[in-house]
Amino acid sequence: MKKILFISHGHPELSKGGAEVASWNLYQQLKEQGFDCLYVARSEPGSHGGSTFSVRGEELLFHTAMDNWFTLSTKRLKPLFDDLGDLVREYAPDIIHVHHYAHIGFEIFAALRQAAPNAKIVFTLHEFMAICMHNGQMVKKGSLKLCQQALPADCHRCFPQHSPGDFLLRQHYLLDQLDNVDCFVSPSHFLAKRYVDWGLPEEKMHVIENVLPEMTSFPPAPIKDGEKRARLAFFGQINPYKGLDVLLNALTLLPENLRKQVTLDVHGANLDKQEPSFQEKINRQLDALSDCVNLRGAYESHQLPGLLADCDWVVIPSIWWENSPVVIQEAIAHGRPLIGSNIGGMKEKIENIAGLTFEARSASSLAKTIQNAIEPEVYDRWQSSLVVRSDILHTHIALLNSL
Amino acid sequence: MKKTLKSVVKKLLGTPPQQHVTIDTVARTLDGYCVIGWYFSDLVSGIKVTDASNQPIDVLRDDIERADVAAVTGKQATGFQLLLTTKVTLDELTLVAALKNGQSQTYSLSSATVGTQQSLAHIQSTTNSQYCNGACEFAIVTDTHVFISGWLTDAQQATSLLLNKKSRTVTEDNYELFRFTRKDVIEAYGRGPHTSAAGYSVLFTLSEKLSQKDQQLELEFSIDDVQEKMSVNQVFWGAEEPMMNTKRILDNWSPTNPYHLAKADVVSTPILDLYTRDTKVASTRYDFGEQIEQPQASIIIPLYGRYDFIRYQMAHFHRSGEARQCEIIYVIDDPSIAAPAMQLARYMSRLVSHPFSVLKLGENVGFGRANNIGVENARSDNLILMNSDILPKSPGWLDKILSSLDADDTGIVGARLLFEDGSIQHDGMAPVRLQEYPGLLFNDHPHKGWAVKLSPKAAEEAPCRLITAAFWALRKKDFQAVGGFDHAYVLGDFEDSDLCLKMEEFGKTNKIRRDVELYHLERQSQNLVEAGKWKHSLTIINAITFNKRWKQKLEAMQDAG
Missing domain, CATH: 3.40.50.2000 (Glycogen Phosphorylase B;)
Incomplete structure (x- = not known):
């Protein structure tokens, strides 16, 4: 059985976003299947004694932050390259399942690659933040028109403080970092296509839905004759x-x-x-x-x-x-x-x-x-x-x- | 009157009035300007932008969180981004802040970009002459010249100018003068012959160097055989702030005026004094990663104003691995960014395994000299000079460029450069005339902004006489044989075309590889030397130098099409 390290940008008990919940569900179900799993969730800096890690149940909290929302970068390399690096070297996972970089920094991929040159890095794409600086909406600021793609000139119109050239550099920088990833998972074909069009290699892309816990299907409520399903x-x-x-x-x-x-x-x-x-x-x-x-x-x-x-x-x-x-x-x-x-x-x-x-x-x-x-x-x-x-x-x- | 009073109060208090609004940047947009800044939330209730007649301008406002300001000042700050839709020029626009105490403050948007707040013209005469009023506003002292600027309501009658220090004449006769209109003087003393060209710039040639102790300078002149004196209000030592003094010298010079153009020497001479001084520049080299024993090429990348390009370029080089056997040398030509640039360099050395070096210069020396110093430090005979806003588009560029450099006859090798939208930024340069500046030839970028598929030039190697130094490959020994970039071009214009022509004289052929494409996100780094009137004037001065040197060659090239 392979050893899997999960990295999430939040613990679902502390922050209930879609990506946190999806990574948590997969982690729980893989554990039940007998995989050796470790779940590391990012949390606010400032833990006991300033340590980079703390414990919550069976999981680890990783205390760090992101500083630059243009390049989605962190300036805090010690928590990533030294502290998380040591942990990765010690745990020696076969697979590192990354579910987000937000609040951690896009440099996490380089840090993981350095710490585990032979592990497979899997990155699940949950949204469009890397493509679109407008919170990944791919909708124009102000007019709210839909964007089919992120053209630097259009991005500049949404964010005039950054030139079109800057947006090209941003895209290339993020793609350079994602080169460390072995395999991308997208829960929808639509999202996968957007990322492939943006520059991710198609051969590394896999479309698989998020796993859900077991749920009960309810029959339709009874209705009277002539009543609508309204x-x-x-x-x-x-x-x-x-x-x-x-x-x-x-x-x-x-x-x-x-x-x-x-x-x-x-x-x-x-x-x-x-x-x-x-x-x-x-x-x-x-x-x-x-x-x-x-x-x-x-x-x-x-x-x-x-x-x-x-x-x-x-x-x-x-x-x-x-x-x-x-x-x-x-x-x-x-x-x-x-x-x-x-x-x-x-x-x-x-x-x-x-x-x-x-x-x-x-x-x-x-x-x-x-x-x-x-x-x-x-x-x-x-x-x-x-x-x-x-x-x-x-x-x-x-x-x-x-x- | 009010202004004088204010400045007296200012002097007494010893501090400038508290600025409640900070304007970080003002940038041009397609239909107006974008203004970014912040204000203290507890002091300012709102802001607007007005034009010359105090009419508010259409503004689209976005609030920006400024936790950074709050972190530094400990006070709540409101960040803003204003999109102005307007056709008027920047100097007609004023940002008006309504303060919570009921008062208001105004900020000129033009000074926000230029950064040199012109000492608000308070016209004050300092001459005792019975015939006229006048003042010597400032002097700029170089090793060999003194440039003086001021005004005189003398109906251009003043002659026999002298420069005195402590009432002892240091230079006479050896001067050149030019006169121009000063609106502020006309406002103060009325329109008439006496104010028709009240402004003056005069350049004295020194027979011996002035000492820094000579703070008291005096201008003497004669009107109707009567000797008059004015003392110089402010003396600037040129070498101390070359860029600021260049701005001061160029302030009243207007190159579109043929008379001013003819008098270019008055302004160009002292500026050249400031920039061609052969001072030894301190430099420190820092190596990151394991250095290559015998590099295939040395890539020299000067940094000015912006240093974040290190992040993008090193991430690219690391991923592509193509330049793995090259020595990469960043030259920090801007002490104001040295600390954060070094920090980013150390940061990138954690992120990437690709080796690189940083050469930190002790002062700002300009694009040409920064490259010259970088070249001195290069260990390979193959040089690649690269702007920081260049990013290779696809793999294979290095091998192609170096293979062209292998040919014996090759001088400089350039490439096809593209904007971020894939359109042509540079496909080789050509001389061009501009209507505003008769007699001068400038560098044109034919087909700029065109889609590559529309270019008449094939994607292959071809001879090309003028190539932008944004991206060059050449041999170190050739570069040094022609003397490197010439210091006579101040702050980066024409030194590349000058060197291209020198390379031809040297017997080499310059070439362009139009099958090599790199992004050149032009005017990303250069823009930081604010685009302004003074920078434009400087370009013209460089153009004059360039044309004097290469007139015949350039005209022949232009005639040949």
Whole structure:
């Protein structure tokens, strides 16, 4: 059995992002399969006695930070090259499974390569941060137009303080560092293609979904004769990229008689942290829809099954590409079909597989799609055809064994 | 009046008024400017930008977190990025900060980029003459000349200028003078013959060097046979701050004016004094990694203003491995970046195994001399001179370039250089005339900005007479035989084309490899010598030097097309 070192940019008990959870699930399941695994999660600097590492349960916390968000660099080489280096040399893993560089620094790949010249470095891509400096959204600042690729001249328009030439240098620097990686894993074909177009070698790229813990599929809730499948649910942050405004707008466009039957539960938080103009817009829309929309706030992951059981459709109206939103996998695993934007990761994971898609950013297209979706026979068709993939873990293991 | 009062108060208090806003950079954009800076959040309530008539300019504002400022000052700071959409020039724009105490502060955007806050023209006469008012604002002293600038409402009648120190004449007759309009003098003394060309620049040639003790200089002149005197307000010792003094000398010189152009010697002579002094420059070499015994080539890369290129280039060299047998020498030609550049060099030596060296110079000597010093330190006879903003596009460039250098007749080998969008930045240079400067030939980059596929030139080796020194390969012995880069070109213009032509005279053929492509992210490092009026004037002065030397050759080249 191979020895695997996991590196995550956060411990899921301390920071519950998609990448942290995905790396954690894989770590847990590989351990159950008998692999010798060590999980190292980055944490804020300033531990006991200034040590680079501390312990949390069976895992290690790695205390360091990133300093330059342009080149995604850290200036702290000692924690990386000396301290993590010593740990790697001592643990001597066969495989190093890196799940993020954020808050650690892109130089981690060179540090791992130096410490373990013969180990295989696997890097799972979870988002587009390396390609797009705009938090990896691949959406233009201000206009929020979608970017198909990161052209230096376009990036400069989003960030005038950096010249187009600087963006070329940034891209080359990041690609130079990623040359240390033996194998890339992407949870979606869409994300994989973006990175290959950007410069990663296609032969090193593998598309494998994130593993999920075992989940129960709920049968559809019983409905009365003539009743529609009209309980919609939205999961996620409330920010301009998640498209809640598009969904709310779509509800106002529904014919009066249908709107009376539709309900929407919004499970998400952080509206109060958004730009005032966006807050006002959402609040105005919520006021106009107070008869059918409930703002339910944030939720804990253990509440998710219950929330999903309470709805018919999960709606993902994001105006940005998304990668492989975990809520899609979770909805499918719990037996709930989806309605999503017809771009990026949503299109790949939903269209003709797990539900319906609509013209991204178009409220009228979404309204029409909802109108169609709430018909019980449409719902039943998609609900009954949901398939939970059972081969994901084995695909991961097969890849690790092949290295 | 108000201004004088303010400056008196300033003098009494001994400190400048507290600046609440700091402007970090002002950069040109396609349709205006981008201004980046920060202010203390507790003192400033808001900012706007106004034009010459105090009308606000359209601004798109983004806030930037400035934890760095807070960390240093211990005070909360608000960072900003302003995108201005405007056609007016920078010197008409003012940043106005509304303070929380109800007052406001103004900041000129042009001085934010140029960095030399012109001593606000307070016109104050220091002559006792009954005929006219006037002042000697400053003198710049070099080893062989004294340049003096000021104004005189004498209707250009003053003659027989003398330079005195402590009332003893040090030089007479041996001077050259040129006169020009000063708007501030006209404002103060009215329009008329007496103010038509009140400004003057005069250059005295010294028969013996002045000593630094001679702080009191005096300008004597005669009007209607009456001798008059003015003392010089400020004396600058040229060598102490060559760049700042160059800016001062060029301040009133306007090369687009044919009369000024004809009087170029008045300004070019003292500037050359400042930059051609043959001082010994201290340099220290630091080697990182195991040095190559017999390097295949020495790659010389001067650094000025920006040092972050070390990160990008060394990451590239490490990954490609192509230059593994080369000696890479970074020459830090900028003491202000020496410490962080050395830090980054040490950092990169952890990250990459590729050996490299850093040569730290004790002072800023300019592109040409920095290269000359780098070459002295090179251990290989094959030189590659490379700008820091060059990045090879694909593998194979080194072998091709060195194979061209192998031919006996080869002088300099250049390459096809590309912008970040893949368009042509350099495909060989050619002389060109500019309408604004009749009689002068400049270096043109034909097909600049074109897609490579539209270039009429084939992707192969070809003779090419003028090549940009952003990327050169040549032999060390040839470089030294023609004397290296000439110091007569101040702060980097034309010294490369000058050396190309010297190489021809030396009997060699310069060549370009258009099948070798490298990115040249032009005006990344150079831009840091702020683009401004003075820098442009300096280019013209260098052009004059270049044309005097090579007029016939250049005209023949131009005629030949």
